[in-house]
Amino acid sequence: MTLRDVAAYVGLSVAAVSRALNGHPDVSEVTRRRILRAARRLGYQPNAAAKTLVTRRSHLIGVYFLPGATPSRFSEPFVSQVVDGLLEGLSRAGYDLLFFGAGTADGAPSFLELASRREVDGAVFLGLRTDDPRWEELRRFPIPSVSLDVPIPASRAVCVGSDHLEGSAAVAEHLLSLGHTAIAMINGHTAAPVSWERLTGFSARLQQAGVHLRPEWVVSGDFTEEGGYQAARRLLSSAVRPTAIFAASDLMALGALRAARELGVRVPEELSIAGYDDIDDAARAVPALTTVHQDRRAIGMTAASAAVQLIEAPDHPPASRLLLRPELVVRESTGPARSQGRG
Structure with a gap:
């Protein structure tokens, strides 16, 4: 089922159907709903490669796993729950995640090389360290970026974390x-x-x-x-x-x-x-x-929202740092002070 089939079904031009499906504002809401109903009824699925050519976007977000959050540590609760929120937020916005295992060994590709190779629209950095040998590269990094807890010097970047x-x-x-x-x-x-x-x-x-x-x-x-x-x-x-x-x-x-x-x-x-x-x-x-x-899931969803805003509203980016409020949880490991202990 192609775009031409949908256009024939609703009696409109291919261009009009394409603009409606891609959210262009010059299509009336009544017409857009009619075209969307027809697309669902016919089982039409947009061709990702063709959509990329038209919109100049891949709808891919590159997630860099760095030494502090390597793929082997993906099962750790903090990392996995942040990624869970990130995945949900980006999926809702129509983006897919592409994970990069970006080690720091000699010969490791640059951040930009990885991003360019897969034509990602944005980047998310997990586990970034300020002593990473590619830190200076981030000053010239042209891709909209979100980092977790580590503010980066890129011009189009947002840092997300707790206060x-x-x-x-x-x-x-x-x-x-x-x-x-x-x-x-x-x-x-x-x-x-x-x-x-x-x-x-x-x-x-x-x-x-x-x-x-x-x-x-x-x-x-x-x-x-x-x-x-x-x-x-x-x-x-x-x-x-x-x-x-x-x-x-x-x-x-x-x-x-x-x-x-x-x-x-x-x-x-x-x-x-x-x-x-x-x-x-x-x-x-x-x-x-x-x-x-x-709230690790909320951190991930906030990172997703920031990435989408950086990509889709470049003239109105979010604040350079977004902080969520943490909460003290008192359990049994703390109690009243006793006399100072001796070794």
Whole structure:
């Protein structure tokens, strides 16, 4: 069934039917509905290649999986639920997703090379790091782009994520309300802006209450469970140990819980632990983890909406950064402060 068949069925020109199906405003709504009914009745499906030639759009969005979110980690709750929202939002708008495994090894194609090869209309970056060797390329990246949590320097780009300053400040407020003053933080890595944002929001709220993070109690866990485990072991094996630990991701917090269990430190009786993200395992942990909830599906749908607006309304792009409000979720892993522990 072709466009010509639909045109013959409704008694209109091929050009008129094409304009109606492609949403041109010079077609009346009555005529458009008649043509759409006819197309459905006849089982007409537009030819994607022909549509691309007419509209100069592929209706493809390239999703770059980078070292922080590689295809092998697609099953992780944070990544999969963001992609789920992204897929739903873009599908509703008539776009398909094309996933790029864009590693950073020598000889890896440039961002633009991958995009040009498949003629994508837009790009979404997941797991981007500021130390990526192709970072400077983004300053000249001409394709409408959306990034998760990492603002990029491209001229047509939007960064989508949570308000990490607010979320981490809420954790600080919660620990302070429980009487904690000997507080440590397990942060991510320096190539992630969220590490700076979560540290800044957390330490600023503590300072307002007259509590200062000791430099030796701010350690890196690289956003991994093993990193959080090793960092917590160091903190809990020192001569003077904290009574509370804020880990900048739930994976690191789960590692900290394991370290405390192995060292015989009771949570929350002797040590409070809080995380960030509210992945599914946070509620299943023993004890269940206090954390900051990010609506990952909403983040994905917001990213989809931003990408579509950048492509279809270039004169009215969204704000350069779109932040969703996080929510503190208090569970069993945090409790009132006790006397400062000894290693």
